[in-house]
């Protein structure tokens with residue numbers, strides 16, 4: 202059990218990769234807060250983890266809302282007594298189409314969910330990581346972000362923002378505690 206007694210939040214944990222990550226973390230011993238904008242899916246995944254003998258709770262919320270992010274970070278602290286890992290997995294996109302056909306509102310929506318969420322989760326999780334002098338901030342990205350920019354323009358923008366957010370979190374961790382705050386990028 203590589204995550205025994207660790208406490209993790211997995212955003213977008215109600216389906217897909219997030220569901221897999223939440224379940225695997227629980228199998229490895231972590232207590233998991235399953236977040237999703239879809240309350241029913243988050244609840245289903247948390248219930249399945251508990252039914253399999255793991256520890257989990259669901260906390261619905263939109264990762265692009267400051268209030269919701271504050272609430273699910275607070276929920277992890279109140280329910281499980283801490284926070285060790287935050288997995289930024291929630292994501293959305295538009296159908297494949299040329300950049301010039303993407304509507305401004307669509308771009309804004311994707312950016313809020315995929316990029317602004319990193320700022321918000323860092324804002325609410327990093328103070329706890331600082332206080333305990335450790336913490337892991339994992340961000341799920343896409344290999345589309347490192348392909349030629351013309352292929353998937355929003356993905357390219359996200360990748361740049363992910364990288365810069367990770368660097369910021371990393372430097373916050375180092376300057377506050379002298380210990381490196383680990384930040385991982387995972388791209389599919």
Ligand SMILES: NC(=O)c1ccc[n+]([C@@H]2O[C@H](COP(=O)([O-])OP(=O)(O)OC[C@H]3O[C@@H](n4cnc5c(N)ncnc54)[C@H](O)[C@@H]3O)[C@@H](O)[C@H]2O)c1
Pocket residue numbers: 212213214215216217218219236237238239242262263264265289290291292293314341342343344345388389
């Ligand atoms: N599936 C792929 O091939 C692929 C490729 C590259 C990157 N990714 C990335 O992996 C991550 C997971 O993708 P997936 O394929 O499992 O997608 P998915 O659609 O199956 O899961 C995403 C989950 O995030 C939730 N979500 C969406 N908006 C949210 C919000 N505002 N707040 C909270 N939850 C929200 C959805 O309800 C859903 O449960 C995403 O960040 C995605 O960009 C996936």
